[in-house]
Amino acid sequence: MSLPKILVADDHPLFRAAVLHALRDVVDVQATLEAASVSALTAAVDEHPDVELVLLDLAMPGARGFSSLVWLRGERPDLPVLVISSNDHPRVIRRAQQFGAAGFIPKSAPVDAIRTAVQAVMEGGTSFPPITAERSERDAQLAARLAQLTPQQFRVLLAVADGLLNKQIAYEFGLAENTVKVHVTAILKKLECHSRTQAAVLVKALEPEGDFDPAA
Incomplete structure (x- = not known):
């Protein structure tokens, strides 16, 4: 072994x-x-x-x-x-x-x-301190949305949330700008967002005290 x-x-x-x-x-x-x-x-x-x-x-x-x-x-x-x-x-x-x-x-x-x-x-188990906070349905929905993204799409999403333009993201990741456009389109569709700003709000919700409105 x-x-x-x-x-x-x-x-x-x-x-x-x-x-x-x-x-x-x-x-x-x-x-x-x-x-x-x-x-x-x-x-x-x-x-x-x-x-x-x-x-x-x-x-x-x-x-x-x-x-x-x-x-x-x-x-x-x-x-x-x-x-x-x-x-x-x-x-x-x-x-x-x-x-x-x-x-x-x-x-x-x-x-x-x-x-x-x-x-x-x-050994295959879990280890958490005693948790008094209730499970959040909003976090469950956020996790489910983000789980639809490929690792590359998630990286692009973080770059979008940082305010980078497609050409800047392309340079950062060594991609063609058209490839970035395809990724952004797929990201917005999977996350059910109508704009890059809405997608950035979802990323903001990943901060420790962040939250988001799943209907937004």
């Missing part, structure tokens, strides 16, 4: 080091990878398809709330993701669960709690 490869995505070097130290006491690993930004995360996932667990900080450079989690779930639905966040508000934990996380670790958690959570998820 091959040893697992684990990716720790967090922009704080000391926290990454602490997590990696905790992991070594829990499970034998083939390799531990690190990423300090969303661009480094996407590159690592592309370069290492054999990664078996991601520990994901929600507030890395390039992230928009839960956008990295949603992207990972679309890119690798088989890959369990443990969210790490300093924001452990009950609704944030519930939203992480609804957007597909396998677990949630508050950054204030002791090392033993990190070890327990990692072990539970590596």
Whole structure:
């Protein structure tokens, strides 16, 4: 049986080091990878398809709330993701669960709690602190809408939400401008949006305290 490869995505070097130290006491690993930004995360996932667990900080450079989690779930639905966040508000934990996380670790958690959570998820289970927030039907609808997008379409959606024009998106991703137009048209159709502005509102709802009107 091959040893697992684990990716720790967090922009704080000391926290990454602490997590990696905790992991070594829990499970034998083939390799531990690190990423300090969303661009480094996407590159690592592309370069290492054999990664078996991601520990994901929600507030890395390039992230928009839960956008990295949603992207990972679309890119690798088989890959369990443990969210790490300093924001452990009950609704944030519930939203992480609804957007597909396998677990949630508050950054204030002791090392033993990190070890327990990692072990539970590596064994195929889940690990969340007690959640008092109710499940949100709006988040369920948002997750269902976004799940229709391909990983590339989701990347284009984030660029649209950043206000980039089609030609800028084409340059950013190395695509033909007409290809970007096709992606944008498909995105708006799948999300049932009539404009780029409406699509950007959905992305805004991925922020930890974000919300959206599914009828908008």
